[in-house]
Amino acid sequence: MIPPELVFGILAEPFPEGITHYAVGGVLVGLGVAVIYLGTGHIAGASTFLESTLSYGSNLSRFQQYRPSRDWRVVFTLGIVAGAGVYALLYQDALWVTEVQAWRLFLGGILIGIGTRLGKGCTSGHGVCGVGSVSSTSFVGVATFLLIAIGTAQLVLALEVVP
Amino acid sequence: MSESENHPLFMPLIFLGGLVFGFGLAFSNMAQPEVVLSFLQLTDFGLLFVMFGAAIVTGITFFGATHFLDRAPLTAKAYERRLKSLDRNVVVGGGIFGVGWGLSGICPGAAYASLGIGNYAILWGIAGMFIGAYVQGFWRSTRLESASGTTAAD
Numbered sequence: 601m602i603p604p605e606l607v608f609g610i611l612a613e614p615f616p617e618g619i620t621h622y623a624v625g626g627v628l629v630g631l632g633v634a635v636i637y638l639g640t641g642h643i644a645g646a647s648t649f650l651e652s653t654l655s656y657g658s659n660l661s662r663f664q665q666y667r668p669s670r671d672w673r674v675v676f677t678l679g680i681v682a683g684a685g686v687y688a689l690l691y692q693d694a695l696w697v698t699e700v701q702a703w704r705l706f707l708g709g710i711l712i713g714i715g716t717r718l719g720k721g722c723t724s725g726h727g728v729c730g731v732g733s734v735s736s737t738s739f740v741g742v743a744t745f746l747l748i749a750i751g752t753a754q755l756v757l758a759l760e761v762v763p
Numbered sequence: 764m765s766e767s768e769n770h771p772l773f774m775p776l777i778f779l780g781g782l783v784f785g786f787g788l789a790f791s792n793m794a795q796p797e798v799v800l801s802f803l804q805l806t807d808f809g810l811l812f813v814m815f816g817a818a819i820v821t822g823i824t825f826f827g828a829t830h831f832l833d834r835a836p837l838t839a840k841a842y843e844r845r846l847k848s849l850d851r852n853v854v855v856g857g858g859i860f861g862v863g864w865g866l867s868g869i870c871p872g873a874a875y876a877s878l879g880i881g882n883y884a885i886l887w888g889i890a891g892m893f894i895g896a897y898v899q900g901f902w903r904s905t906r907l908e909s910a911s912g913t914t915a916a917d
Contacts (some may be wrong), residue, residue, distance in 0.1 A: 614808045618790075622809035623792020626816025629872075632784025633817070634824040639776040640768070640831075641840030644784075646872030650896035660906065662900035672768060672777045677875050679781020684879025686782070687789035695881025700796045700868060705888035708867025709874075711859050712888075713895020716871060718903075719856020720847045723870040726857075727814045732821030733844035737853055744857030745864060752865025753803030763797070 627651075642672070645725025645734075646680070647716035649673045659683060699763040704756075719745070771839040787817075788876035795877070796868030796885075803865050863895075 615622075636644045651667035652673045666673075688696070699703075716722040719741055721730055726745075730738020768774075791813045792798040802810035828842040835842065849851075864870055869877065869888045877885040 603796050604886060610885075615781075616807055619807060619809055619812050620906060622791050622812035624791065625787045625789075626813035627820055628787025630787075630817035630820025630824075632780045632782070634780075635783060636777055636780035637821075637824055637842075638828060639780075639833075639835060639840045641835030641842055642838070642870055643843075643845045644775075644777075644780065645845075646870075646875065646890075647896075650871065650876075650892055651900055652875040654893065654897055654900060658897070658900075660900050660904040662904040672774065672908050674773050674909070675810060676781040676784075679778040680785030680872060680875040681837025681879040682778075683782035683785025683787070684794055684876035685785075686787035686879075687786050688880040692880060695883070696795065697882050698796050698860045698877070698884050700800070700884075702884060702887045703812035704867045705796070705885065706891040707870060708889020709888035710867060710898070711894040712870060713862025713867070713892035713897070714811070714899045715856045715858070715895075716892075717856070717896050717899050718852050718887075719858075719860055720853055722860065722872070723864075724812065724844070724872045728817040728821055729845045730804045730847070731814075731818040732825050732908060733846060734822070735844065735846050737847045737849040739773065740849060741857045744854050745861035746797050748858045748861025750803050750805065752802055752862050753868075754807075754865075757804050 601620070629724070632731070633724070633732075635674070640672075643729050644676050645674075645721055645729055646677070647712075647722040648723055649677050650713055651717055652757060703762075703763065704761070717746070768838060773837050776837060780904075784872070785876045785879055788873050793876070794875045794880050794882070798868075799864075799873065800868035803868065854901075878889050 633644055638644055652661050652670035654671050655663040655667050705725040721741055726741040788794050791811055801807040825844050832842055867888060874885050874888050
């Protein structure tokens, strides 16, 4: 059961930080995909980079199928890092470092690596590009990972794993 | 499709797209796992604006290009939507990804962006993602080969 104070908390203030930076950031994410799509016809999701990059060091057929796109996916990822770096130069005084524990990042990362590739996409592939394509497969994918992630985060919170 | 993306503007445009994409992720604070976790813990619903804000832009772009444009100028590639087949893997993989996302507050694109804002601790997450991607690739490649009885194409 959802505790009542949580429900009231949601109703009282669903957006405690406002919505402007979320909406503007989201539109920019979409524009990044749109620029690449209009110029090249390629749909750039973020998780394919993991497998396409593994093709440089592994001959497994699963990775080699991404060989044709591996170079530009490296460039795309470097662009993402650089774009966030530009943001940091403009808006941050210092490096920003998470307080989420390393084991959560590492174990979470392993599951993300397996799940996004098995499930044919991640938050950008299914969530941004697939939903933008009105793909029923992506709607199923997004609904699945969103609900499971909320359940998992609630469980982690209930077990008092902080940060 | 071959490795013939030789147009001089191809890689610069990809980089520019990544730059805007990464800046947007950082601007929306999605590069901070804490903010993503605050959504998944249902205390700040801002992430919905990020995902749907982006999907509206791609939706308009994909619709416009597939209906009114012919081929991409830099590659001569036909414009298509992102459509994948729906099978059990979408649900099983999505579920595994969901557990990882809910545990860590990171996803692939946001993790790359997180590195850009100086979050060196995210390297734990990125290392994990490569390991996970390798594990599923190894498993699926070897299973495919034993099923078809052929060796891997080199």
